[in-house]
Amino acid sequence: MTAEPLIETRDLVKTYPVGGGDLIALDRVSLRVAAGEFAGIVGPSGSGKTTFLNIVGSLDTPTRGSARVLGERVETLGHRRAAALRNRHIGFIFQTFNLLPVYTVFENVEFPLLLLGLPAAERRRRVMAALERVGLADRARSRPDQLSGGQSQRVAISRAVVKDPALVLADEPTANLDAANSHQVLHTMVRLNRELGTTFLFSTHDEKVIGYLRRRITLVDGAVAADEVVTPTHGENGEAAP
Amino acid sequence: MIRFLWRGLVRDRARSLFPTLVVLAGVALTVVMHGYLRGTESDLVRANAAFGGGHVSVMSRAYAAEADLVPNDLALLGADSLLATLGRESPAYLWSARIRFGGLVDVPDAAGETRTQAPVAGLAVDLLDPASPEHEILAPGRALVRGRLPAARGEALLSEDLAQRLDVAPGQTVTIIGTTMYGSLTTANFRVVGTLRFGVTAVDRGAMLLDLADARAALDMAGGAGVLIGFARDGQYRQAEAAALAARFNAARAGDPDPFAPVMSTLREHAGLGQTLDLAATVSGALIALFVLVMSVVLWNAGLMASLRRYGEFGLRLAIGEEKGHLYGSLLAEALMIGLLGSVLGTGLGLLIAWLLQERGLDISPLLRSASMLISDRLRARITPASWLIGFLPGLAATFLGAAISGVGIFRRQTARLSKELET
Structure with missing residues (x-):
């Protein structure tokens, strides 16, 4: 390996106290994710997918082991540095979109840039570019309640990528979408991965999402059961969503 | 943001x-x-300053001890010379002599017999002198409802409410029945020349306003006054300033054993106002x-x-x-x-x-x-x-x-x- 991986975990362990003992959520997970990957953590509910994403996203810290993300050791980050890492380099996409209802589409996408302190003109340029990438530039003035589920999730994608993050973490991004919208959203993410080189890491058990992945990491009971490079069945060449 | x-x-x-x-x-x-x-x-x-005891008031010690009873038998004598002294020593204040008194007002009919009577709360101040500070302190001119202010001896003002109750109009003569400073009965006739309403119910209910000289004559109080009031020229009551003035005044007379020696008190000390x-x-x-x-x-x-x-x-x-x-x-x-x-x-x-x-x-x-x-x-x-x-x-x-x-x-x-x- 010549380049440093974007994400590198070594013997990552996360336990939660339950009753008198500990519940093992992650069990010695060692993984490397390189820049530009389109990978997914897959597995049944309770397998540790979200816990892994939380640690990689610096929302949580491991009980043991290490997690290095973009050169930062997550286990030693304080709240401030963790927030700064998320703010500058990591975009999040959630299954329930989580758009701020009182703000317009433009303002929702603009919010991460406000936290970065960018000037207004730069913010405007970036927001419009991000919305154009997901095909929603014409809905910039709309409110979230005027959008469909698919459009809302595309706005959330815009918000995640507007700051040009190195890494986008998507936790069950299609859980609240129908098949057509799911494919449209995934197709958009594949295109952004290809055009911007942004690394996408999913947590999912949705077969539709799995069909788009180029790398599939299977967790079972918190441990890596399989880590395989796969050929996507959808969206590889940027074709229209089925 | x-x-x-x-x-x-x-x-x-x-x-x-x-x-x-x-x-x-x-x-x-x-x-x-x-x-x-x-x-x-x-x-x-x-x-309280206008109708009571000014911003500071001077009474005899004996009068001050029972001021609520308006004991004119304990009033100050030689009030005019004390008034002049106060004016010289404390020019920032307007000084005025007042007599409060109680009595009956008797209204005669055409035959000169009593038509009606009512108790009256009398107040006598210097009304006839155009330079009297009472024109500023009590300001009867602003409270005038009917008629005019007294311009000569023997003229009086009634509160409008009392005048209506007694059915007295300006121009009519009424008789005051009261007691002199020495406790004997006294009567005096006055021509009502105007009626007043100050907007203070306790005063408007049954007040009669006389000139000081008339009251002195009627109550046998030559040179006397129940109270000398001091009123800051700018109209603003300042407790610290008033208290300092009273303290100075009283300190100068602390050694005087006379129960009729003057004593000064502040507005806050009047009738529990503090x-x-x-x-x-x-x-x-x-x-x-x-x-x-x-x-x-x-x-x-x-x-x-x-x-x-x-x-x-x-x-x-x-x-x-x-x-x-x-x-x-x-x-x-x-x-x-x-x-x-x-x-x-x-x-x-x-x-x-x-x-x-x-x-x-x-x-x-x-x-x-x-x-x-x-x-x-x-x-x-x-x-x-x-x-x-x-x-x-x-x-x-x-x-x-x-x-x-x-x-x-x-x-x-x-x-x-x-x-x-x-x-x-």
Whole structure:
């Protein structure tokens, strides 16, 4: 390996106290994710997918082991540095979109840039570019309640990528979408991965999402059961969503 | 960022309109309440100074001990020379001699027989001298309802209410039946030349105003006066200044064993006025403290409700990298905007109501029919420099405090749980 991986975990362990003992959520997970990957953590509910994403996203810290993300050791980050890492380099996409209802589409996408302190003109340029990438530039003035589920999730994608993050973490991004919208959203993410080189890491058990992945990491009971490079069945060449 | 927050506030009425209205109402109420209390206090001071004992008063020690009984047998003699001395020693004050007296006013019919009688609360001041300070202190000219002011000896004024009750019109002659300084019965005729209404029920109920020289003659009080009053030339009562003046005056006569030696007291010492003013100040302070407390609790509650409603928003903002301190700061900034808006509007509304109350007043005479307290029967607020801040600062502080307490939960939020929380 010549380049440093974007994400590198070594013997990552996360336990939660339950009753008198500990519940093992992650069990010695060692993984490397390189820049530009389109990978997914897959597995049944309770397998540790979200816990892994939380640690990689610096929302949580491991009980043991290490997690290095973009050169930062997550286990030693304080709240401030963790927030700064998320703010500058990591975009999040959630299954329930989580758009701020009182703000317009433009303002929702603009919010991460406000936290970065960018000037207004730069913010405007970036927001419009991000919305154009997901095909929603014409809905910039709309409110979230005027959008469909698919459009809302595309706005959330815009918000995640507007700051040009190195890494986008998507936790069950299609859980609240129908098949057509799911494919449209995934197709958009594949295109952004290809055009911007942004690394996408999913947590999912949705077969539709799995069909788009180029790398599939299977967790079972918190441990890596399989880590395989796969050929996507959808969206590889940027074709229209089925 | 401020513009961003402002837009959110304006669009989300639940987190802007309700708190703003709470602050507005609370601040306006405080300003009006403060203005009303200051107005009442000011009225009390003004009425007691004008109709009672001035800003400072000088009586004989014996008279002062029983002043409530108006014991003219214990009045000061040689009052005119003492008045002149006071004028020389304390030129910042207007000085005037007064005699209070009680008696019956007898109204004759055409045959000269008694048609009706009524008890009267008499007050004698220097009315005939155009340079008399009473034209400024008591200002009978401004209270004139019918007729004119006395221009010669033997002329008197009746309160309008008493004149109506007795069916006396200007021009009629009435008889005062009273007692002299030495305890003997006295009667004297006076021509009523005008009627008065001062707007102080306790005075207007049954007052008769005589010239000092007439009263001295009728009550056999040559050179005498019940009280010499001192009234600050600018009309403003300053307790410290008055107390210093009284202390100097009394210290100079401390060694005099004469029970009829003059003694000076301040307005606060008259008829428990000091306690009344202290009570007003305490009530005012307690009301404002209560207001801040209640409004803080209401706004804290509103903040908690908003925090619950915005739980997802806060979680998202933390997840995408906003620092907890920054998020908390933005909540406080929102509170500042709400507090400023509510406080400015509330102060404006409160000042407007207080101004209307100050200029037009509110007639409370029906409530004062049997009142003996010297207070105006028109309730007037008084706007003071403090009126501008008395509601504004607590309004701002309560909003800020409410947000500060309710926002503490942000620091307890565990980022590790955000993914789960944001799923719902």
